Amino acid sequence: MFKNLKSDLPASLVVFFVALPLCLGIALASGAPLFSGVIAGIIGGIVVGIGSGSSLGVSGPAAGLAVVVLAAISDLGSYELFLVAVVLAGIMQIVLGLLKAGVIGYFFPSSVIKGMLSAIGIIIFLKQIPLAMGFDNQSDSVFSFFETTGRDTFLSLAHMTDFVSIGVIVITAISLTILLVWDNVLAKRNKFFKLVPGPLVAVIAGISYQLIFSDTTTIFEITGKNLVNVPVPDNVSDFIGQFTFPDFTQLGNSDIYIVAITIAIVASLETLLSVEATDKLDPAKRVTPTNRELIAQGVGNTFSGLVGGLPITQVIVRSSANVMSGGKTKLSTILHGFLLLFSVLLIPRFLNLIPLGVLAAVLLIIGYKLANPKQFFQMYKLGKSQFIPFVVTVVAIVATDLLVGILLGLAVGIITILINSYKNSHFLHMEDVSNGAKKIKMVFAEEVTFLNKGAIQRELNTLPPNSFLEMDVTKTRSLDLDVLEILEDFGVTARNKDIQIKFISERGIFENPVSYREIFGIEVFKAAH
Structure with a gap:
C-alpha cells in the first residue's frame, strides 16, 4: 500500500x-x-x-x-x-x-x-x-x-x-x-x-x-x-x-x-x-x-x-x-x-x-x-445511440438533480436499445430478376424478439406480387413466438399474392413451406424459450 x-x-x-x-x-x-x-x-x-x-x-x-x-x-x-x-x-x-x-x-x-x-x-x-x-x-x-x-x-x-x-x-x-x-x-x-x-x-x-x-x-x-x-x-x-x-x-x-x-x-x-x-x-x-x-x-x-x-x-x-x-x-x-x-x-x-x-x-x-x-465531441463521434443518452443525462442533471437526471438518461438509453433492436432484426436486400420480378433476400439476426415484430411485418406486407423471397435464418438462435406467428400468417398471404418463398435454416432448404413451426421443430422452439 x-x-x-x-x-x-x-x-x-x-x-x-x-x-x-x-x-x-x-x-x-x-x-x-x-x-x-x-x-x-x-x-x-x-x-x-x-x-x-x-x-x-x-x-x-x-x-x-x-x-x-x-x-x-x-x-x-x-x-x-x-x-x-x-x-x-x-x-x-x-x-x-x-x-x-x-x-x-x-x-x-x-x-x-x-x-x-x-x-x-x-x-x-x-x-x-x-x-x-x-x-x-x-x-x-x-x-x-x-x-x-x-x-x-x-x-x-x-x-x-x-x-x-x-x-x-x-x-x-x-x-x-x-x-x-x-x-x-x-x-x-x-x-x-x-x-x-x-x-x-x-x-x-x-x-x-x-x-x-x-x-x-x-x-x-x-x-x-x-x-x-x-x-x-x-x-x-x-x-x-x-x-x-x-x-x-x-x-x-x-x-x-x-x-x-x-x-x-x-x-x-x-x-x-x-x-x-x-x-x-x-x-x-x-x-x-x-x-x-x-x-x-x-x-x-x-x-x-x-x-x-x-x-x-x-x-x-x-x-x-x-x-x-x-x-x-x-x-x-x-x-x-x-x-x-x-x-x-x-x-x-x-x-x-x-x-x-x-x-x-x-x-x-x-x-x-x-x-x-x-x-462531448468524442461522444458525438460515437453515434446517436451514445450521444443522445449522454446529452440527456447531462442536461437533466444540471436542470434537476442527480437521481432524476440518471433515471432520465437510463430511460433514453433503454429506448435507444429498443429502437436499435427494432431496426436490426434483419437485413434486407432487393434485386431485379427476369420479367420485372423482384428477388428479395431477408437475413434474420441471431436473436429475433417481439420487439422486431413490427419491422418484419412491415417489410413482408410491402412485398410486391409475383416476387421471390429468400428467408435465411441459419444464424438465428432465438425466434419469438410472435414472429413465428407472423411468418405463419405470411405463408397464407404469399400464396394469395403468388410470392415464391425459399426458406433456409439449419434443418435444410424449404420451398414454399406450409408450417414454419415444423421447420424449426417444436423441440428446438421450446428450447429457445
Whole structure:
C-alpha cells in the first residue's frame, strides 16, 4: 500500500482541502450540526477506506442526501432519532452487500455514467463562480452540488454581482494562476514541483493573504462566509461534547424505518454510480468489487450514526479530485480521513483562515477536467445511440438533480436499445430478376424478439406480387413466438399474392413451406424459450 506514498500523500492533501468545506457545507444544507459533517468525512475516509475494495473512491457525507436528511430530521423531530435511522440504514446496506446486490450498478450504460461525470463537472464549475466572486449572501445549500435544482444554480449566478468581494476575486485569481502554472509549466520542468501539490501552495498563499489583510478594513479584506468555518473547541470536554448519540428508545417508531430504508436505497444507488464513474476515471482501469463496497459503506454508516455523523456514500466530487491529483491507491483516501481528524483536533483556528476562494479555484479546475469539451465531441463521434443518452443525462442533471437526471438518461438509453433492436432484426436486400420480378433476400439476426415484430411485418406486407423471397435464418438462435406467428400468417398471404418463398435454416432448404413451426421443430422452439 505504501509503495505509492509519493503520489498518494499529495493527493490526500488535495482531497482533504476539497472535503473539509464540503463536509461543513453539506451538514449546513442538511440542517444538522456542522460537526456531523466532519465526523462523516473522517469515518468515510478511515473506516470505509480501509474496508472498501475501491482504489481511488473517496467516501463522506453525501450532498445528494441533503434533502432527505433535512426532511427526515424535521419529520422525526430530533437529530438523535435520525441517527437511529442512519444506523439501521447501515445495517441494511451490509445485508444488501451480503445478498450480492452490488450488481445493480452494472445495469447503467456507459453513456449515462459519462454524462453524469460531465454534468457533475458543469455543476461543480458553476457552483464555484459565486464563491470565486465573493458572493457572501448564499443560501445554506451553496455547497450542495446535487440536491439543488439548476434553477437555484442559475439564480445564484444571476445575483452574484450583488455581493462582490474584491479580496475574494483577487485570491481566487492568484490561486487559479498558481494551479495552472504549477501543473502546466513548473511541474514539467522540475521534479520538486511534482512532489509539492499545487493546491497546497494555493492554500498557503490564501492563508498568507488572509494574515496580511485581515482587520485592515480595506477592499482586500475577506470576512464572513467567504472563509472556512470549523468549530473550535476550547478543551477536550468541548470536543467530546460535539458528538451526538442516537436515541434507541424509539426503535418501535415506524417512521424511523421508513427513513432508514430511504437512506439505504438512495445511498447505495449513489455509491454504485460513483463506483462505476470512478472506475472509468482510473488510469489503471481497476474494477471495484461492488458487493464489498456496499458492505464497507454499511459499516461506515453504522459507525457514523452511532457517533453523530451524517449518512455516507462514495462521492464523485472527492473521488474525481483524488484521481485528478494523482492518487494511486486507497492510502490517499485513508490519509485524507486522518487529516480531517487531526485538523479539527489540532488546528481548527488555522483552518478558519483559509478563504473559500482558494477552494473555489481548486474545484473550478476539477470541474473543467470532468466536463472537458473534448468529451462531448468524442461522444458525438460515437453515434446517436451514445450521444443522445449522454446529452440527456447531462442536461437533466444540471436542470434537476442527480437521481432524476440518471433515471432520465437510463430511460433514453433503454429506448435507444429498443429502437436499435427494432431496426436490426434483419437485413434486407432487393434485386431485379427476369420479367420485372423482384428477388428479395431477408437475413434474420441471431436473436429475433417481439420487439422486431413490427419491422418484419412491415417489410413482408410491402412485398410486391409475383416476387421471390429468400428467408435465411441459419444464424438465428432465438425466434419469438410472435414472429413465428407472423411468418405463419405470411405463408397464407404469399400464396394469395403468388410470392415464391425459399426458406433456409439449419434443418435444410424449404420451398414454399406450409408450417414454419415444423421447420424449426417444436423441440428446438421450446428450447429457445
